C-alpha cells in the first residue's frame with residue numbers, strides 16, 4: 376500500500392469527478408476527509424476481490440508483481456462516434472484504474488485503437504478519404520469524449536498499424552508451433568490443433584460453427600478457424616509479410632500488443648461482455664498457442680447498455696452516441712448514471728435515469744459550493760474547530776463503507792448511495808451553521 380493513501384471520501388470524489396491532481400473540489404475533500412489530524416487512522420481497505428470471468432467467481436486480487444498491476448482493456452475501432460456502450464466500458468475500467476491507484480498500486484494500463492479493420496476501410500472508401508485520416512479523426516473524437524467523462528488517460532494507447540511487426544512475429548510463432556496454417560496468402564488459426572480452445576466462454580466447439588451460418592470457406596480446415604492474417608485485396612491498405620502482402624485479422628492485435636507492453640503474463644484483461652466470444656477467446660488461444668506460458672490472471676467484463684429496457688441497436692433506432700447524450704446532459708451525469716449500476720450488470724438508459732443522475736451531480740456540486748462558502752470564512756479567520764464526535768463517526772463510517780464496497784468487486788452503486796446519505800448529513804450541518812450565523816448577526 377502507498378504510504379500517502381488519500382482519504383476514501385476524497386478518492387470517491389475524484390473517481391466521480393475529476394483527475395487526481397485536481398483542485399476543483401477542495402472544500403468537499405476538506406469537509407469530507409479533514410481535518411486529517413482529527414481522523415484517528417483511516418481504516419485499511421479490505422483485500423480487493425474481483426470477479427474473474429475465467430473462473431466465474433469473485434477472487435482475491437493478487438498482482439503478479441507486488442505493488443504493480445498490468446491491465447489491458449480492448450479499445451474502439453475508430454470509424455464513427457463512440458456510443459454509450461463504449462462509455463460504459465471505459466468508465467467501468469477507469470473506476471477500476473483509479474481504485475487500484477488509490478490502493479497504492481503502480482498500474483500500467485493499455486487501451487488500444489483498432490485502426491485497421493473492415494469497417495474502417497469501408498467507411499473511408501465511402502467518404503473518399505484514407506483509412507489513416509478517418510481513424511485519426513475518430514480517435515481524436517473518442518479521446519475528447521472520454522476526457523469529458525473524466526476517464527484518466529491510460530499509460531499506453533497503441534494503434535494496431537504501429538505494431539504490425541509484433542503481429543507478424545506472433546503469427547510466425549503460432550505457425551511454428553503448428554497451431555496455424557497458410558492458404559493463398561491468408562493465415563488461419565487451427566482450432567483443432569488447440570484443445571484448450573473456448574475455455575473462457577465455456578462454449579462447445581461443435582455448436583459453434585461460425586462459418587456454417589454463412590457460406591462455408593472450404594479453404595478452412597474447420598469452419599471455426601479464424602483469420603490471423605488476411606491477404607491484400609484491391610483498394611485496401613496492406614503490409615509486407617512472409618505470407619505475402621496483407622493485413623492482420625482482428626483478434627491477433629490484442630495478443631501482440633498486450634504481450635508487447637505487459638509481457639506474456641499480466642494481471643487484468645477487460646472489455647465488454649460481448650468480447651468474451653469470439654474476441655477474447657481467440658486472443659487467449661493465439662497468445663497461448665505462440666507462448667504456452669501466456670496467462671491473464673483476471674478476465675473482467677462489463678455489462679451492456681439497454682435503452683428503455685431494450686437492447687441498444689442501430690436497427691431499432693434506439694442508439695445513442697456519447698456526443699448525443701453530453702449535448703443534453705452534463706458529462707458527469709452520464710458518468711454518474713453509468714457508475715450507478717454495478718459494472719457487471721446491464722445498465723438501463725432512460726431519460727428519467729439520466730435526469731436523476733443529473734440532479735444528483737448538481738446536488739454534489741451545490742453541496743461543495745456551500746461547503747466552500749462556509750469554510751472560506753474559517754480559513755480567513757484561521758479558526759480551528761474540533762470535529763464533533765458524531766460527525767467524525769459519520770465520516771469514519773462512510774470511509775469504512777466506501778472501502779468495503781469498492782474492495783468487493785467495485786460496488787459503485789452502494790458507494791454512490793452512501794455518498795448521497797453523507798451529503799444529506801453535511802447539508803443538515805450547513806443549514807444549522809447558517810441558522811447559527813444569522814442568529815449571531817441578529818444579536
Ligand SMILES: [Zn+2]
Nearest residue numbers: 449450629654
Ligand atoms: Zn482486444
